[in-house]
Amino acid sequence: MIKSPVKRKPGRPKKNSDTVFLDTREELIKAGLAALTIKGYSSTGIDEILKVVQVPKGSFYHYFDNKEAFGTELIEAYGQYFAKKLSHWFYDTDTSPLNRLLAFIADAKKGMQKFEYQRGCLIGNLGQEMVALPEGFRKQLIQVFNDWEMKTAHLLDEAKAAGEIAKTINTAQMAYYFWVGWEGAVLRAKLEQSGEPLDLFTSGFIALIKPTPH
Amino acid sequence: MIKSPVKRKPGRPKKNSDTVFLDTREELIKAGLAALTIKGYSSTGIDEILKVVQVPKGSFYHYFDNKEAFGTELIEAYGQYFAKKLSHWFYDTDTSPLNRLLAFIADAKKGMQKFEYQRGCLIGNLGQEMVALPEGFRKQLIQVFNDWEMKTAHLLDEAKAAGEIAKTINTAQMAYYFWVGWEGAVLRAKLEQSGEPLDLFTSGFIALIKPTPH
DNA sequence: TATTAATTAGACCGACCGTCTAATAATTGA
DNA sequence: TCAATTATTAGACGGTCGGTCTAATTAATA
Numbered sequence: 001m002i003k004s005p006v007k008r009k010p011g012r013p014k015k016n017s018d019t020v021f022l023d024t025r026e027e028l029i030k031a032g033l034a035a036l037t038i039k040g041y042s043s044t045g046i047d048e049i050l051k052v053v054q055v056p057k058g059s060f061y062h063y064f065d066n067k068e069a070f071g072t073e074l075i076e077a078y079g080q081y082f083a084k085k086l087s088h089w090f091y092d093t094d095t096s097p098l099n100r101l102l103a104f105i106a107d108a109k110k111g112m113q114k115f116e117y118q119r120g121c122l123i124g125n126l127g128q129e130m131v132a133l134p135e136g137f138r139k140q141l142i143q144v145f146n147d148w149e150m151k152t153a154h155l156l157d158e159a160k161a162a163g164e165i166a167k168t169i170n171t172a173q174m175a176y177y178f179w180v181g182w183e184g185a186v187l188r189a190k191l192e193q194s195g196e197p198l199d200l201f202t203s204g205f206i207a208l209i210k211p212t213p214h
Numbered sequence: 215m216i217k218s219p220v221k222r223k224p225g226r227p228k229k230n231s232d233t234v235f236l237d238t239r240e241e242l243i244k245a246g247l248a249a250l251t252i253k254g255y256s257s258t259g260i261d262e263i264l265k266v267v268q269v270p271k272g273s274f275y276h277y278f279d280n281k282e283a284f285g286t287e288l289i290e291a292y293g294q295y296f297a298k299k300l301s302h303w304f305y306d307t308d309t310s311p312l313n314r315l316l317a318f319i320a321d322a323k324k325g326m327q328k329f330e331y332q333r334g335c336l337i338g339n340l341g342q343e344m345v346a347l348p349e350g351f352r353k354q355l356i357q358v359f360n361d362w363e364m365k366t367a368h369l370l371d372e373a374k375a376a377g378e379i380a381k382t383i384n385t386a387q388m389a390y391y392f393w394v395g396w397e398g399a400v401l402r403a404k405l406e407q408s409g410e411p412l413d414l415f416t417s418g419f420i421a422l423i424k425p426t427p428h
Numbered sequence: 429t430a431t432t433a434a435t436t437a438g439a440c441c442g443a444c445c446g447t448c449t450a451a452t453a454a455t456t457g458a
Numbered sequence: 459t460c461a462a463t464t465a466t467t468a469g470a471c472g473g474t475c476g477g478t479c480t481a482a483t484t485a486a487t488a
Contacts, residue, residue: 039346042257127405128342132257184398191341
């Protein structure tokens with residue numbers, strides 16, 4: 001029988017208890033991710049997150065130094081979560097490289113649809129807000145993009161080797177182009193509450209990298 | 215001799231005075247535009263704007279019902295300001311249609327450079343924040359994009375007629391694609407504090423619409 | 429069993445945000 | 459001409475937010 005997780009009580013927790021506690025820290029991060037993908041950093045209050053997970057402020061400041069430290073962890077967590085997602089789709093050797101890209105895109109689109117186009121990309125959200133954010137976030141956000149782009153460039157290399165895209169393509173540059181445009185499409189999808197921008201950008205991008213027929 | 219503008223005092227202003235008053239309302243809008251292009255709506259405080267233009271709160275609420283009404287006016291003002299800019303460049307019959315697009319892009323890039331890539335696009339900023347914004351903003355923002363896109367589509371039509379771009383291009387769709395990607399590039403330019411994303415997106419877009427050589 | 433460690437609980441403060449009422453001065457019109 | 463009205467500034471007020479701090483609670487440790 002699986003023990004249903006239970007709210008912690010005050011005081012140091014038992015070490016060898018068979019009680020399954022909700023991991024407060026993890027809960028806070030999960031709720032934080034949801035909030036930041038929807039509303040970004042500045043307009044999300046800590047109290048707001050605390051309310052959702054039913055945790056008092058003391059716990060928050062026990063686990064995190066302050067809002068900035070919390071934000072740093074959220075960027076890290078989201079960056080990795082998404083990097084895993086990319087790897088998952090990009091290394092699916094059952095299909096051709098280009099189809100893997102399309103599969104990832106379809107999945108990402110489904111993800112947005114699921115949340116009624118209210119949740120966007122945490123990294124894009126914070127990038128937009130950057131001027132109002134702690135300066136330390138900048139490098140972190142850029143690094144996340146770089147990571148995603150390297151993975152994407154690698155996939156494009158494979159696509160090139162497979163003859164699926166033009167041999168003239170600079171794959172690193174094109175990966176950068178993809179993420180620039182994709183973030184724009186996500187932004188627009190949130191605004192219009194529709195997946196159309198995602199589709200439109202995708203078809204444009206594919207047309208751009210396809211080998212020119214002659 | 216030009217009278218230097220002077221701060222208003224409390225009480226109804228004289229009607230036929232030769233004193234040149236600063237137009238408080240206009241000042242507020244100007245400062246609001248600057249603030250929203252930088253930080254967006256949610257993280258911009260009214261006090262902040264008031265401080266810049268040295269105006270007390272009462273004046274603000276005299277001219278605008280509330281922050282939302284102020285925001286509505288800012289979107290309107292920015293939309294028109296930018297539409298004029300587009301028309302200016304797009305109707306410059308001294309150059310070819312495609313070159314007009316490039317001239318506009320160069321100008322927009324210079325604009326971002328001038329403010330050290332801290333100011334982005336007000337419409338894009340608010341689009342990103344949309345979930346945390348008054349619902350009425352949505353239609354307004356979409357309409358602004360539609361307006362810009364119509365103008366852009368028209369230019370692309372001319373470019374097509376001039377043989378500068380492929381005859382197969384769906385100009386309306388491509389104009390939409392342009393603004394989706396452009397907003398993504400602006401976002402990234404702000405994050406990286408560099409014009410590179412703008413250049414990169416531009417070259418990709420041009421490659422996409424150019425007639426295929428054979 | 430006294431001390432220390434881990435965690436929740438929530439009061440409190442200063443800063444700031446958006447609203448609202450009061451004060452001030454000029455215009456209008458009976 | 460002066461009371462009512464209009465235009466505008468002035469700033470008090472209540473609420474919220476982020477961050478700190480102290481207390482309470484329970485378990486581990488020595």
